[in-house]
Structures are given as structure tokens and as C-alpha cells.
Amino acid sequence: MIYVFIQLKLMLINSNMERKSGLRWGITSGAHDASIAVVQDERILFAAHAERSSRKKNDPLLNTTVFEQVMQWGKPQNIIWYENHWKKRLRQLYAGQYSTAFWKPSPIDQLMDIDPDERVFWSDVEMMPTEKIHSIDHHLSHAAAGYYTSPYTDAAVLVIDSIGEWETLTIWEGRDRKLKRKFSQRYPHSVGLWYSAMTQRIGLKPNEDEYILMGWAALGDPERFADRIQADFFEDFTAEPNIRFKHNLHRGCRWWAPELNTPQDYADIAAGTQLVYERVFEKLVQASLSMVQSKNLVIMGGCALNCVANSIAHKYYNNVWIMPNPGDAGSSIGCVAAYRKDFLEWTGPYLGYNIKGAYPTNKLLAELKTTRMAGCANGRAEYGPRALGNRTLFADPRGADVQDLVNTVKKRQAFRPFAPVIMEEYAQDYFDGCVGPYMQYTSICKYPDQFPAIAHYDNTSRVQTVNAQQHPELYQLLKRWHKDTGCPMLLNTSLNIKGEPMVDTEEDAQRWHNKYGVKVFTKDEE
Numbered sequence: 001m002i003y004v005f006i007q008l009k010l011m012l013i014n015s016n017m018e019r020k021s022g023l024r025w026g027i028t029s030g031a032h033d034a035s036i037a038v039v040q041d042e043r044i045l046f047a048a049h050a051e052r053s054s055r056k057k058n059d060p061l062l063n064t065t066v067f068e069q070v071m072q073w074g075k076p077q078n079i080i081w082y083e084n085h086w087k088k089r090l091r092q093l094y095a096g097q098y099s100t101a102f103w104k105p106s107p108i109d110q111l112m113d114i115d116p117d118e119r120v121f122w123s124d125v126e127m128m129p130t131e132k133i134h135s136i137d138h139h140l141s142h143a144a145a146g147y148y149t150s151p152y153t154d155a156a157v158l159v160i161d162s163i164g165e166w167e168t169l170t171i172w173e174g175r176d177r178k179l180k181r182k183f184s185q186r187y188p189h190s191v192g193l194w195y196s197a198m199t200q201r202i203g204l205k206p207n208e209d210e211y212i213l214m215g216w217a218a219l220g221d222p223e224r225f226a227d228r229i230q231a232d233f234f235e236d237f238t239a240e241p242n243i244r245f246k247h248n249l250h251r252g253c254r255w256w257a258p259e260l261n262t263p264q265d266y267a268d269i270a271a272g273t274q275l276v277y278e279r280v281f282e283k284l285v286q287a288s289l290s291m292v293q294s295k296n297l298v299i300m301g302g303c304a305l306n307c308v309a310n311s312i313a314h315k316y317y318n319n320v321w322i323m324p325n326p327g328d329a330g331s332s333i334g335c336v337a338a339y340r341k342d343f344l345e346w347t348g349p350y351l352g353y354n355i356k357g358a359y360p361t362n363k364l365l366a367e368l369k370t371t372r373m374a375g376c377a378n379g380r381a382e383y384g385p386r387a388l389g390n391r392t393l394f395a396d397p398r399g400a401d402v403q404d405l406v407n408t409v410k411k412r413q414a415f416r417p418f419a420p421v422i423m424e425e426y427a428q429d430y431f432d433g434c435v436g437p438y439m440q441y442t443s444i445c446k447y448p449d450q451f452p453a454i455a456h457y458d459n460t461s462r463v464q465t466v467n468a469q470q471h472p473e474l475y476q477l478l479k480r481w482h483k484d485t486g487c488p489m490l491l492n493t494s495l496n497i498k499g500e501p502m503v504d505t506e507e508d509a510q511r512w513h514n515k516y517g518v519k520v521f522t523k524d525e526e
Helices: 002-020 050-054 064-073 085-094 098-103 107-112 120-125 138-147 191-201 210-219 222-233 263-291 307-315 328-340 361-371 402-410 424-430 472-485 506-516
Strands: 023-028 035-040 043-049 078-081 133-135 154-160 167-175 178-186 296-300 319-321 350-355 373-377 379-382 391-395 419-423 431-433 442-445 460-462 464-466 489-494
Touching (some): 002 328, 023 328, 043 064, 050 350, 078 328, 085 098, 107 133, 138 178, 138 328, 154 263, 167 191, 167 263, 178 263, 191 263, 210 263, 222 263, 263 296, 296 307, 307 442, 361 391, 373 506, 391 402, 402 489, 419 424, 424 464, 464 472
Parallel strands (some): 023 078, 078 133
Antiparallel strands (some): 035 043, 154 167, 350 379, 373 391, 391 489, 431 442
């Protein structure tokens, strides 16, 4: 009996060791914003969005180019899928999405269809047996992406999104390298679906333009419609964490309040929606605190991109971590972390395609002093929706006309704000509130008249801080800019235009320069 016990124990140890070692690919595909990650043991070697190489915004499918990039690390031991497609098909049947449930390609079929003529992927990797392809539940992938990249061994993990297979909201306990689900809310009750439905209601694109609603809210009166929105959509607002809805909002809510159709109505609806979301978010943060005994909080899921609300978490927690890619695309790392059941080495979000060469500090400084605007495409591309210095359009934040100048280039709505990137040690001199290295919170700009290009209508800014360890080249750029101008910050926005992915390669950078007339530098002369 003792011998059998020892053998079973050894088998379990070997199984755990096998899960934690080896080369693995994590994949998100088939819904929106497909991505792929390469993980060797605990090291993240590569992670990228499919849209960057296909040049199709929020591309739901992978492509040959991104697979050619990951193949440089060789054949994977396993492929991990970010959700369980069988559970998802059951929910789609329940929701009446019959064509999707019956005819949507399986994970293997999606991989096979990447290059149906040449079979580039499979000819190089060889056909993997099905037991080498694993699925992780959608919300577990989110939770793992946050917890296993965080600096905390104990944490509450709050996941809010539109929908996974069935789950729409989960709270987890992360402790001693393990994740335990403490609460789950299921479809059709979904905070994320409601926020997307309200995005659609004011004429924006759901699952893409939610951040525009968040920015538009600053122009509206939040008190005008907040209580009406809460009463019309929510069943019981007091029994947290059960956030239940009166309607299934999977197909939107164009039917709601059709008499409200002026630009000011839309701004006020946006403001009311944002205020109600903040009320919901605060209740969920409080619920997380009561369910998990920890002063560390991890926030994940697409709703974690709501930087206006995120600051609320700091009222209740000593430490808050939001992985820089908290939506579905970030689950290409999350599903591998969930499979391994252990922490990954998080060195930063610069994980994508690499444009080699010295960071173009000299060229950027010269162009900024001459034209006040310059593009930078250098080093490894950011993994996540926000440019953080490597695929960035920089501008001088001080001019009264700079915001209009940059918005004209990027073809965005005039009310859209821009973010500042600032040397970490100067952040509290210019901003009051939460700041961090990944643009995840808003704070109050103390001098909006001096820096109108990075202060929103409500005088808030989504601040990115930089120190010499996080990004030494960007820090040196800011340090030299500060020495020459007395200003320790620059405007930082993504190097793209509305509706297009960020620049990825040297060729993309050259095309962008040729088309929009703004110089984009890929390296300094060496």
C-alpha cells in the first residue's frame, strides 16, 4: 500500500513538473482580437496580436505571418487554447446563435485554415496529436493572466467581461500559487454586455468603441440619466456581487429611450452609463474584499480597461495589479499560466515584433523641437491595446493647438483625450491621484492650462510613468527633453489612425510616414 502511494505521489510530482516546463503556445482566436504567446518554462518569449501583422483591426483570426514569427522558437510541446469551445457552443445554442454553434470552426480547424494552400504552420510543426492541445476555461484564463504575472502570492482576483463560455463575472482567491473560484455570475447577466449595449445605443461600435464612450462621458451630465439607466436595466442593485439585469443585452439596446437622439443626449447617456458602471465596480471591489482575505487586488477582463473606474480600487486595497493586456488577447498568456499553475516571469509588456537598432532618441528630440510631433517604432511591440513608448506618436503637450493637430492626423473625434508619459519622480508634481506605468488609471492634472493636450474636459489624464528600469531608452528621451525644455513629459498616443492597428514593422512605419506626412523613426544612427 505504501509502495502504491509513493508511486502515485511520484506520478503527480512528475505531472506537475511536466506542466511547468517546456515550450508552449497560448492562443486566443475566433472571437475578436486574436493573439498568440510563446512561453518557455516560466519565461514569456513572445506575445503579439494578430491584427498587427494582418493589418485588420481586431482581427479575430491568426495568420501565417504571426506564425512565422513564433516559429523562430521551434515546435511547441503543447498548444493551450484560451477557452472551452464545447461549453461555448452550448451557451450559443441556449442564446439562439444556432449557425455559430453548429458551424463555427473548432480550434484545430481554425489552425488548419490559417494557410489552407501551403499548410505552412502544420508542415513546419507537424500534426500534433489532440492530447497535446488543451483548453482552459475563459475566466480562468483571465484570472491566471492577472494573478500569475502579478507580484503577489496572495490576492483577490476580480474578472469582469462580456462573456466567456457562460461566466460573465468571477471573483477568485489567489493564494500559494493556486487559484480558487469564490463567486461566479452567468449569462445573460453581464456588466460587460450592458456596457457594450450602451456603447451601441449612442452610435458607437460595440466590442471596440467602449473606450470612446468612457471619454465621451466627460462632456455629459452624469446625473441626468444615471438613475434612469440603473432603474431601467438593473434588477437588484443592492445584493452584491449578484449584478442582475432585466433584459438580455447580448444584441444591444437600440430600443431604449428612442426619444434621446441629440449629441447632448448621447453625451449625457455616456456620462450616466459611466457613473452607473463606477457604482457597480465599487460594489464588486467591496465584494472581493469581503470574500478574500487579502489587501492585494488583481483586476482582469475587458472591463479592466475602464481606467476611470479602476482608481476606485485603491480606496479599498493597498496594492492593485492590472496586467497591461487584461482583455481576451491577454489570455494567450493567461491560458498557459493556468495550464502551468505557476507564476511567469513578468518583465514588461514589450513582447511583440522586434525592430532592432538604437532607440531614436536624437532624431525624436530634433523633430519634436522642430514640428512638435514625431513617431517612434523601435524595439519590441507592446502586448496590449496601448502604446507605451515603442509604437508611439509623441508630441509636445504644451501647445494650445497640439490636441487638434494630433487628432487631425489620427482622424479621431475632437473630444478624445491624449495621455501623458512622464518621468516617474515628477508625476506627483503634475498629477493628483493614481498613476502607473501602463495607463490604467486617471488622475487630476494640476495644471491643465499649461498642458491642454493631455488634460481631458474634466481635467483628468491617463498617466504613464517611466523610470530607468522599466524602459531606460524612453526614460532617457524624457530626461533629455526635460533638460532642454523644462517639461518632464510628452504626449503619448498609439502610432495608428482610427480604425487601424498600430504600426508593427519597419515597412508599416514607412507606409505610415508616407501616407500621413509625420516622420516615424525606427532607430538612431549607430
